[in-house]
Amino acid sequence: MTLLYGVDPRTGARLEPGVPETDPETVAAFGVTAANAARPLAELPLPDRAALLDAVADALEAAADELVTLADAETALGRARLTGEMERTTGQLRLLAGEARREGFQRDTAEPGFVRALLPIGPVAVYAASNFPFAFSVAGGDTASAWAAGCPVIVKAHPGHPRTSVRTAEIISDALAKAGAPEGTFAIAHGLEAGLALIKDPNVKAAGFTGSVRGGRALFDAAVSRPDPIPFYGELGSVNPVFVTPSAVAARGEEIARGYVGSFTLGSGQFCTKPGLLFLPAGHGLEAVLAQAIASVEAPSLLTPRITEAFRTGVERLAAGTRTVAESAGAHLVAVTATEFAARPELTEECFGPASVIVEYASEEELRAAAAAVPGSLTATVHAESSDADLARGLVAELARHAGRVVYNGWPTGVAVNRAMHHGGPWPATTAPLHTSVGTAAIRRFQVPVTFQGLPEELLPPTVG
Template identity: 55%
Template sequence: MQTATQELQDLTAAAHAAAGPAAAASDVERASWLLAIADALDANVTELVAIADSESRLGPVRLTGEVARTSGQLRLFARVVTEGSYLEVVIDHANPDSTPPSPELRRMLHPVGPVAVFSASNFPFAFSVAGGDTASALAVGCPVIVKAHSGHLELSKRTAEIVTQALHDAGAPEGLFALVAGREAGTALVQDPFIKAVGFTGSIPGGRALFDLAVSRPEPIPFYGELGSLNPVVITAAAIASRGGALAASLAASFTMGAGQFCTKPGLVFIPAGTNFGATVAAECVGKAAAPMLTDRIAEAYPAGLAALAAQPGVDVISGSTEQNAEADGAGAVVFSTTAASVIARPAELLEECFGPTTLLIEYRSEEELAAALALVPGSLTATVHAEDGEDIGALVAQLTGLAGRVLFGGWPTGVSVNWAQQHGGPYPATTSLFTSVGATAVRRFQRPVAYQDAPDQFLPEALREANPLGVPRRVDGVLRLA
């Protein structure tokens, strides 16, 4: 399945034509489009799960839950746009007595225009054709063209058919949504002059290549890429002494969940030196069955990643085997162990993400050594701390806050709630921007601010008019007003 050049150009031109009507549609109208897609996905869940299971090997239980998550986030964005604060309306009335005199300024966010979305391999629904990027872009009035992932082409095609029909039945503009496929089509999509932003979830090399294309265009555009993440965890000595067995069991469950193919897998676990925590984790992994990986390419890469880490000086394999045939037998859990001193000496070799059910335990001898090693960890989606009540971990929390977009206390990062407060993004290479790709504020990626100065009321968007006919939250002369 490969989208031809002319077809791609026709689709982007149609998206460009749909951008005006989509932006002009009311919040209620756009919410109805999202709800129509959500209802259609739920109505076709059995068919979609069967196709997804045949392509992704994730199993019907996981996939059925993922469809529910996908329709749920569509419904969340319908609530977001009808609530109104997503517009970030700010009004400052004229003040002739200020120095210098201030004109009247009214500002709000507008959709950027057609958006390209790249599907992820590890979430064939939630980060794919009708996933969060698509939902958040459509919510604010941006047409969407999705580049299908090669790992689930049939599912992408069928999902796109369902989305297209749902939008048509809901009265959405023609050209609002489309699907393309093929590596060349993806590259051309990022470079197409009608595309105004890109949402991407995938590997660091692939994402960085597309990012470079996006910013080197004659008209550079924002590229919102979620690339790679090690998601460090820090466990204190007091936490291990108090509940080491429970922590080991929950860690083993977290890093092997979904065959270790979650972007929030805890890939680095810092533990105090001189404990038996590593042996306890290793024992928890005994008997864990190997699991099939998403694609043959991912399965082929997993043993290579294991072998590269095992070959590093100072790294020990304390559970599992690095000699695997993940393509034929599935991916088996592997636990590595090293020291913070080794990480400090060779960060480039030891702080490399390995996609699959593996984690690296890193023993630290002091808080100073822990801080030095953490300072070398690349930006991550999450950072986690397990400590006991009364421990002074303020400095550690501050360091983790600078490292990740979500800081967890006492839990594990696998599992990303879809709600108003969620932040799924972090410093590079976790993401190429400071925005979230999950939760209500994901819409902010596909909007741009416009200010109107001394504009007659009748020419203003309704959200900016003095009477506030839409009843949206606004900040007026510095005071937040909910309606």
């Protein structure tokens, strides 16, 4: 039996005990149990379904201290951040529970003789992320939105925090059993092979994923190559460009420079919304402020040895042929001209960790051309003043074609969990540009429409009424 071990990022020490990898036969058994749970879970009255999410939120909240300790040892994200992340995770479960309780939640629309309902798609595979051991992991947004839709969930745990995952899963299973959930509403698998078996499992009907372009593409390819292709909602890589107009630099250049360094080094640059590109007018004169801000950033403990190594090579890639603006133990910042940038598409690839690229534009024309050429991203940001409104309006209209969220005079890190959030975007930001993994609309990924024609009300599924 192969064991998986977490590693303490602060010391490099292996964390005991190890967690056994899940064999393919067990994954197949999870699929069968989940398929058997699908119909009873779908037919549970909606208040009872919502109560399952609330029960999990309550149980996680009660165990928050223990889970934060486990997660801090495996990720070095710190107790303050992890405590906040746990609050977001339980808040998310409760928000989605509330959505499932909303009147008419599953009745999409009706016409005389026709009712269109949104029903659960069936068992969902959830691939947990490294960088949010709670909010995008075992009990994270994908799991919560699949449950809110009425779908059983099989989580593939992230190897970066195996003990946190195991303990979270125990708490979930216990809470679900006590709340009367059908057996098979939840299961967890560990290991690369288990993850591959899961995406091919005939009982799995959709998948959610947050992670790298390479890993996400491999799973996407497996999902769409099945005899019966299934929807694969992957959030992959994003550079999250920020565009600063000349008037914004004139009005508040230093504030923007400090905000930028704060945003791209937040959480050691390990957010999917980290700004990886900053467009500034040539001659902005902010080098000293940027260098000062960067000097005060502490050295990061990145999440895993693999991420640490990828960051080292990523920084080398960025440094080659660019001008270093500032570097410290905690952050790396390089600069190129817009002309140089246009010739080096590799600068638009995400570098996970506290590094970013400044692109200096010589004219508004160069700025607009750069906006038209940025790759698909989760976010794009514009900093402008009212004197630049026409330029800003044009940038916003262009960027809305390249990003799932356009931020104005703010920073992309920190994603609100609400009804109006779209955390998605064109490839390579996601594999499914119509969908979000954050906010109440995330539930829609796991609902399929069914139209009932000529059906008397008393024969409709009770959850549709």
